[in-house]
Amino acid sequence: MKSxxxxxxxxxxxxxxxxxxxxxxxxxxxxxSCLRLREIEDMKLPNDEWVKIKVxxxxxxxxxxxxILLNDSPKSSPFVSFPFTxxxxxxxxxxEVGKMVFGFEVGDRVVVDPVLSCQARxxxxxxxxxxxxxxxxxxxxxxxxISPGLLIGTCRDTGGSWGTSFVAHHSQVLKLPNxxxxxxxxxxxxxxxxxxxxxxxxxxxxxxxxxxGAGVIGICVVAAIRALxxxxxxxxxxxxxxxxxxxxxxxxxxxxxxxxxxxxxxQTATALNAKTLNxxxxxxxxxxxxxxxxxxxxRKKSINDxxxxxxSGGKVVLLGLASFIDGxxxxxxxxxxxxxxxxxxxxxxNQEGEQLRTLQLAINLMQSxxxxxxxxxxxxxxxxxxRKALETATSKSKGSTMxxxxxx
Ligand SMILES: [Zn+2]
Ligand SMILES: [Zn+2]
Numbered sequence: 001m002k003s004x005x006x007x008x009x010x011x012x013x014x015x016x017x018x019x020x021x022x023x024x025x026x027x028x029x030x031x032x033s034c035l036r037l038r039e040i041e042d043m044k045l046p047n048d049e050w051v052k053i054k055v056x057x058x059x060x061x062x063x064x065x066x067x068i069l070l071n072d073s074p075k076s077s078p079f080v081s082f083p084f085t086x087x088x089x090x091x092x093x094x095x096e097v098g099k100m101v102f103g104f105e106v107g108d109r110v111v112v113d114p115v116l117s118c119q120a121r122x123x124x125x126x127x128x129x130x131x132x133x134x135x136x137x138x139x140x141x142x143x144x145x146i147s148p149g150l151l152i153g154t155c156r157d158t159g160g161s162w163g164t165s166f167v168a169h170h171s172q173v174l175k176l177p178n179x180x181x182x183x184x185x186x187x188x189x190x191x192x193x194x195x196x197x198x199x200x201x202x203x204x205x206x207x208x209x210x211x212x213g214a215g216v217i218g219i220c221v222v223a224a225i226r227a228l229x230x231x232x233x234x235x236x237x238x239x240x241x242x243x244x245x246x247x248x249x250x251x252x253x254x255x256x257x258x259x260x261x262x263x264x265x266x267q268t269a270t271a272l273n274a275k276t277l278n279x280x281x282x283x284x285x286x287x288x289x290x291x292x293x294x295x296x297x298x299r300k301k302s303i304n305d306x307x308x309x310x311x312s313g314g315k316v317v318l319l320g321l322a323s324f325i326d327g328x329x330x331x332x333x334x335x336x337x338x339x340x341x342x343x344x345x346x347x348x349x350n351q352e353g354e355q356l357r358t359l360q361l362a363i364n365l366m367q368s369x370x371x372x373x374x375x376x377x378x379x380x381x382x383x384x385x386x387r388k389a390l391e392t393a394t395s396k397s398k399g400s401t402m403x404x405x406x407x408x
Contacts, residue, residue: 002408003040003163004386006067007083024394027068028387035068037386040085043159043167045098046146047122050167052096053110057186057380057405058161059089060393062215062298063321064153068390073323080154081147087161087406088114088153091176091185101170109176111188112168113359114152115345120169121146133348133355136196151345162383164408174359180366183374186405187220188366191373192358193319194220195228195365196346199358201317203232203292208272210289211236211252212306213296214243215396216376216403217319219250221294226251227371235271235290237264237305242400246376268309290314298322304329312336319343379404 028035045052064086066072094108104110117135118126121144129137142148149155152166159166176185194217203209203225209232211221222234235254236247247255254271258264262283269276274288286308295306298320306316307329316338332338346358365371379399381389383406393404 001040001042001164002037002383003085003159004035004037004383005040005083005085006034007036008034024069025391027070028390037384043165045096045167046157048098048100050098050169051094051101051104051173052165052167053090053092053112054095054165055090055092055161055163055408056182057091057407058087059186059190060389060404060406061089061190062217065393066321071323079141079148079150081149081156084149084154084156085160085163085166086153087163088151089186089189090161090166091182095165098170104170104173109185110173111176111185111359111363112152113172113174113346113357114189116141116146116149116151116155116158118144119171135347136345162386162406162408174357174363176363177367180363181374183377184366184372187373187376187403188359188362190216191220191224191371192346192362193217194224195349195362196358197221197294197317197319197343198224198228198230199349200343201292201315201341203230205231207291208233208235209291210272210293210309211296212293212302213320214238214247215296218296219246219376219402220373221296221319222247222252223250223371223373227365235268237268240397240400246402272309274309274311292317295320300325300327307332307338310336310338315339315341317341317343376402377405378402380407383408
C-alpha cells in the first residue's frame with residue numbers, strides 16, 4: 001500500500017530545518033526531508049479487537065503542517081513512534097474485521113476517533129481520565145500493546161489516513177449514516193475539536209464571544225456554537241478576505257478583517273463594545289472585550305489579540321497549536337484576572353443524560369441538518385500529488401484554501 005510517512009532522524013531534521021528557512025517546499029521536496037511517499041506493507045490488525053479501514057479522504061490538519069514544518073516542540077515527541085503514516089482525519093470503508101469485533105461489517109462507511117487511549121492500547125485497568133471519558137487526557141499514551149502515539153497518524157502500528165488504509169480499535173470506530181456525505185465525514189474530527197472546546201468552555205447566556213482566526217478550526221467553532229443553539233453574539237477576526245463570507249455563512253454576527261494598521265483594533269473594540277485608550281506609546285489599549293475568546297491560530301499576533309480583547313474576569317481558550325512563542329504581552333492576564341484554558345481533541349459529552357463520544361455528537365448534528373461543513377473542503381488531491389497538496393495547504397491566500405484532503 002501507499003503511505004506518506006514521517007521518519008525522523010537527526011541529520012535529516014537539522015538539514016531540513018536549516019534549508020526550510022529559505023522556502024517551505026524544502027520540507028517536502030528534498031531527498032533529505034523527513035517526509036516521503038513510500039510503498040509499505042499493509043497494516044496488520046494488532047489483535048482481534050481491531051478493524052482495517054480503506055481511506056476515502058484523509059484531511060490535512062494544521063497539526064500535520066506543524067509536524068512537517070518542524071514547528072513541534074520536543075515535548076510532544078515521546079507520544080509518537082517513528083516511522084509513522086501521517087493523518088488522523090479520515091472517512092473510509094471497513095475492509096477487514098477482527099474476530100472479537102461485533103457490530104461492524106466489511107463495507108460499513110465509518111469515521112474514526114483517532115485518540116489512542118487505554119481501551120485501544122489493551123490496558124485493562126483504565127486510567128482516571130479514561131474512566132471519566134476524557135480520552136484525550138489519557139495517562140497511558142505511551143503504554144500498552146501498541147507503540148507510543150497520541151493518535152492514529154502518529155503511531156507506527158496503526159498507519160494513518162495519508163495512506164491507502166489504516167487500522168483502528170473497534171472502540172474508536174463510528175458508523176457514518178447514509179445521509180452524511182463523505183465530505184462532511186472527513187470533517188467530523190476537526191468539528192469535534194471545536195465542539196469539545198465550546199462544550200468544555202460554553203459561552204454564558206447573552207455573552208459576547210470572539211473567535212480569533214477563521215481557518216477550518218475557527219469556522220468550526222462558529223458552526224459549533226450555532227449548531228448547539230447557544231445564545232451569544234459571535235464576532236470573528238479573520239486574516240484573509242475569503243474567510244469573511246464563510247464566517248458569516250456559518251453564523252458570525254460580525255466579521256473583522258485584520259489590517260496592517262490599527263484600524264482592526266478599533267473595529268474589533270467597537271464590535272465587542274469595548275473602549276480604546278491611548279497609552280504613552282504604542283498601539284491603543286483595549287478596555288473591556290469579549291466574555292470568552294477562542295484562539296484558533298496559535299501565533300504571537302493571534303495570542304496577543306486574544307489576551308487584549310478579553311474583558312476583566314473573562315476566559316481565553318487556546319485551540320491553536322502554539323509551541324515556542326516570544327513576544328507575548330501577559331499584562332492583561334494578571335491585570336484583568338483572565339483565565340486561560342487549553343483545549344485538545346475530544347472525548348465524551350453528556351447529551352440529555354446520555355454519555356456519547358464527541359465525534360458521535362458531531363455526526364448527529366450533521367445528520368439532523370444543524371450543520372453542513374462540506375463547503376469547507378476547497379481542494380482534493382490524489383496521494384501522489386501530496387507535494388501540491390502541501391503547497392496549497394500552506395499558501396492559504398493564493399488558493400483561498402480552507403480544508404485540503406488527500407484521496408489515497
Ligand atoms: Zn487535527
Ligand atoms: Zn487512559
